[in-house]
Amino acid sequence: MKQLPLLATALFALAACDTESEAPTSAPYLINEAAYKDSVATLSSDEFGGRGPATPGEDKTVEFIAKAFAEAGLRPANNGSYEQQVPLVSIEALGAPMLSVAGGNEPLALAYRADQVIWTRREQESVAVSDAELVFVGYGINAPERNWNDYEGVDMAGKIAVILVNDPGFATGDAKLFNGKAMTYYGRWDYKFDEAARQGAIGAILVHETAPAAYGWVTVDSSWTGAKFGLVREDKGASLSAFESWITTESADKLFAAASLDRRALEAAALKPGFKAVPMNLTASTEFSNKVDHVTSRNVAGVVEGSEKPDEYFVYMAHWDHLGTDPSIDGDGIYNGALDNATGTAGLIELARSFAGAREKPKRSVLFLAVTAEEQGLLGSAYYAAHPLVPLAKTVAGLNMDGINNFGRTKDVTVTGYGNSELDGLLAKVAEKQGRVIVPDAHPEHGGFYRSDHFSLSKFGVPMIYPGSGTDHVERGKAYVAAVEEAFLRDHYHAASDELTEDWVFDGAIEDLTLYYDFGRSITDTGIWPAWNEGTEFKAAREASLKGAGQD
Structure with missing residues (x-):
């Protein structure tokens, strides 16, 4: 029932915006199911090799998108080019590096991929960590505004942080603790690794559990092995931990048992403010070589010029990349x-x-942005946000x-990050014309708002919305959709x-694209400037951006 006041608030805010918001849209609908299906088939074909950045699959993908934009008549967004170069560093841990643990009841040798995955973001040919102390740091969160610091009182220099995934709100379901079941950015793996580095940790080990991570070990295994891409850093990653790692739940059990520590009791303690990090009286060692390459990937961007306000932009975005090909797999890699x-690219x-x-x-211009390296940590969109092709202060809003x-087809439309901005109310009004309603993401604990490319622009203040497939099939109902999504x-x-x-x-996809x-x-056809709602972490950035550009 809590979603109703949120929706009412959003609609009220929308109604208070520029009265031009009531202007009707105009379009013959040119979205073509056959063309859409053909694009999905082509992009996901074996010929494109999994669309890995800096592979022949990227060349095919970028060429395919740019050709489609050119044939449609879009203006190249980057000084006559559809491409924006994105400099990346590729670092691949070679072989099958072990993670060895000593000092406990018995030594542990955690095997690569079966028990752990390990890598580094430092640009160096090899990594060697010997007998570094392990410290259990709970959720590994330092959030002054929440009066929460899991690192308080502990010097992590030269030590390895052992960290729980997600945040305390997920485990307790307490809406007053962080955001309850809805994951905050503090629950994200990238935050945790970065915070461990800021604390001086030489290594960081994240304990995997399927429910709080929102994916199984197979996803960890496929996503954190092979070449890992990152944006080029001026310090070549020297400020980062020497290594980062995930370990399986079973390996975590063995780790805590070797330390004669009650894992469940410590996890319970970590849920409460004032938790103190616990030395595990164990040491860990690892050594591995890296293949380091500097590569250039590409975003693809085109513009449809606005007829009245061409210097103001709405952005549609989707990531074109996926995980490429794993030659080590026997069979379909x-x-x-x-x-x-x-699907998003098509x-x-x-x-x-x-x-x-x-x-x-459209009266305003529309930017179509296909970004690279989302699967590597939103890298293409992060680069775009730092090097935008159109001013972010002139980017009115966007959809990912x-x-x-x-x-x-579904009776509803899901919005991940529901309640963040006035965009919810606007989408609700448009969905109503299709006889549909919008609903919040059913699994905010998965942290979906922080896991796709809209987040990169949101951090710079651009109001972004991330709609998805609904939850209630028009014929088969909610149970059917839940089963489909669970199976995927x-x-x-x-x-x-x-x-x-x-x-x-495909009829649901076409209906959704028509909605979008x-x-x-x-x-684009009105004068509204949708805003972030009060209390969101992005509102201040937007206000500062508009003020800096001389806009009210």
Whole structure:
């Protein structure tokens, strides 16, 4: 029932915006199901090799998107080019590095991929850590505004942090603790590794559990092995920990048992403010070589010019990349990434064609942005946010697509990050015309708002919305959708089996893309500037951005 006041608030705020928001949209709908399906099939084909950055698959993908933009009539967004170069460093741990633990009841030798995955973000040819002390730091969070510091009173220099995934709100469900079941940024793995480095830790070990991580070990294994990409750092990663790692739940049990520590009791203690880090009286060692390469990947961007306010922009975005090909796998090692995210990329192309071919051009300009290296940590969108092709202060709002409906029409539309901005109310009004309603993400504990590319622009203040497939199938109901999504997460997410199959249904995707088109027109054809709601972490950045650009 809590979603109703949020929706009412958003609608009220929207109604208070520029009265031009009532202007009707205009378009012959050019979104073509056959063309959309063909794009998904092409992008997720074996020929594209899993669309790994800096591979022949990238060349094919970038060429495919740029050609589609050119044929639709979009203006190249980067000084006559559809491409924006994104400099990356690729670091691959070679062989099968072990993580050895000593000092306890018995030594532990944690095997690569079976028990742990380990890597470094430092640009160096080898890593060697010997007999570094392990310290259990609970959730590894330092949040002054919440009066929470898991590192208080402990000197982590030269030590290894052992960290729980997610944040205390997830485990307790207490809405007053962090954000309850909804993951905060403090629950994200990237925050935890970065914070451990800020604390001086030489290494960081994150304990995997499926529910709080929101994915199984197969996802960890596929996502954190092989070449890992990062943005080029001026210090070449010297400020980061020497190594970072995930370990399985079973390995964590062995680790705490070797230390004669009650893991569950310590996890319970870590849920409470004032938790004190616990030395484990164990040491860990690892040594491995790296293959370090500097590569250049590419974002792809095109613009449909606005007829009245061409210097103001609405942005549609989707990541084109996936995990590439793993040659070490015996059998199918191509991570085709059909749902994730050939669908979003194909949708981006269809929306570009729709805007470019509309009978009446949008009054504001529309930027279509396909970004690279999302699967490596939102790198392409982070680079764009730091080096935008159009001013962020002139980017009115945007919509991100990451996994479009492949199971049929729904009565509702999911919004990940529901309640963050006035965009919710605007989407609700447009969805109502389709006889649909918007609903919050059913699993805010998965931290979805922080896991896709809209987050990169949000951090700079641009109001972004991240809609997704609904929860209530028009014929088969909610249980059917829940089962479909559970099966995908369990069996296909970041797995080689994420492929286009004959049982895919496309009418839901077309309905959603039509909705996204109307939503964009409701902003491009009006004078509204949607705002973040009070209490969101992005509101101050937006206000500062607009003030710096001389806008009220």
